[in-house]
Amino acid sequence: MGRKGLQPEQIILKLREVEIQQGKGLDVATACRNAGISDVTYYRWRKEYGGMKIDQAKKYKDLERENVRLKKIVADQSLDIEILKEAARGNF
Numbered sequence: 001m002g003r004k005g006l007q008p009e010q011i012i013l014k015l016r017e018v019e020i021q022q023g024k025g026l027d028v029a030t031a032c033r034n035a036g037i038s039d040v041t042y043y044r045w046r047k048e049y050g051g052m053k054i055d056q057a058k059k060y061k062d063l064e065r066e067n068v069r070l071k072k073i074v075a076d077q078s079l080d081i082e083i084l085k086e087a088a089r090g091n092f
Contacts, residue, residue, distance in 0.1 A: 008061045011045050012054050018032055
């Protein structure tokens, strides 16, 4: 069973921790190991959250959740419309 993901604020703090360690002269792999993440995870997080501040990351994740919720609503409504069209045509 996989671990539950970190919150955006925690991810940004981990990214900063790795960057600080790199500034002290450590390579990426060692800095990531010290932070408790893999270097692959570091690069993925940096691609997604690089340059963001904590409040920006919170807004980003909130907007992603809202987008998923709205897409589900649109899908449900589309299905309802198709069912009503079929019923109106008499094709049960």
